[in-house]
Amino acid sequence: MLVAAILLLIFIVGLCIGSFLNVVVLRALSNESIVFPGSKCPKCQHKLLWWHNIPILSYIILRGKCGFCGEKISIQYPIVEFLTGVMFVLAFLKFGVSWDSLFAWIIGSLFIVIAATDWREKVVFDIHTYLLIGVGLLYAILVTAVDMYQYHKLMGQFSFTTEWIVGNSIASTLLGIIIGFVIMEIVARIGYLIAGSRAFGEGDSFIAAGLGAVFGWRMLLVILVLSVIIQVIITLPIYIKKEFDDKNWMTIISLGAFFIYTAAFAMAANFGWLSNQIAYVASAIVLAVIGIFACREVLRGIKNPENRTYLPFGPAMILAGFIILLL
Secondary structure (H helix, E strand, C coil): CHHHHHHHHHHHHHHHHHHHHHHHHHHHHHCCCCCCCCCECCCCCCECCHHHHCCCHHHHHCCCECCCCCCECCCHHHHHHHHHHHHHHHHHHHHCCCHHHHHHHHHHHHHHHHHHHHHHHCCCCHHHHHHHHHHHHHHHHHHHHHHHHHHHHHHCCCCCCHHHHHHCHHHHHHHHHHHHHHHHHHHHHHHHHHHCCCCCCHHHHHHHHHHHHHHHHHHHHHHHHHHHHHHHHHHHHHHHHHHHHHCCHHHHHHHHHHHHHHHHHHHHHHCCCCCCHHHHHHHHHHHHHHHHHHHHHHHHHHCCHHHCCCCCCHHHHHHHHHHHHHC
8 A cells, every 4th residue: 555655656746747847848849948937828828827737637627728718738748747657657666766766767757858849849959968968977977986886895995997997887878979879870871872861860869879878888779779660660650651642552562562571481481381491592582672672662752852751760769768768
């Protein structure tokens, strides 16, 4: 019973923090102070009453509309509040009563702000990514200091060996910042070769640097791979629907053939039907040819700006970071 009460309290605190994060997101997009003026309706500018600011409950009581002018309230408000509350609870369940929980709450809050601005307006603010990098560096410094103190307490004089200098948390964080930014910039500039423009904005490079600061360079690589998978899962249905709407049948047929043949190839390999080396190589060559043809059709469409399907990559990286943080 006590545990349930503590978790409920943490969830409520998370809801309140989520309400503040909504202010941070919207005030950043409108270039206003997060302190002044007080909460107001973005349409009629009427100052909100105290009971208009109760997380989630106010949205339900007001039926998703402003209490003065009837303007529809963005669904972003209760979603951000609820997600922040859930994040606070999950982080506490993961790390317990510790400094790790505090850092997880701060990092998770920055994640939500960055993802919200990127998803809403495809904008990543430097200050938010700089704060993420700063928090990651601060955590690495504290972890390193604690490790050095514990070593000195147990073993006596601490020695700065080459192995320690290369493998400590600060070094991992610094490498994570550099590697994250460099990898994303390289990938972004490859877009010039394929579509004549960057594959994504510079803000995504700073998000990767922030993730590298928080998780270190080794885990950063896992996050980047996971974020690509998430982005494909989210984008593919939207892309295919757009191709159907535009009646790009060759692209649809080539992608369909690639996915069907890939599934058949994997099934055949799993059941041992391709144990014959010649059959395996021949099937792999056919798969490669279909894949190359499908890629050619997709790239042909990407080169035409009107045919591009763009979703910001930042939220996928943030979601991947959440998964790694909580796992």
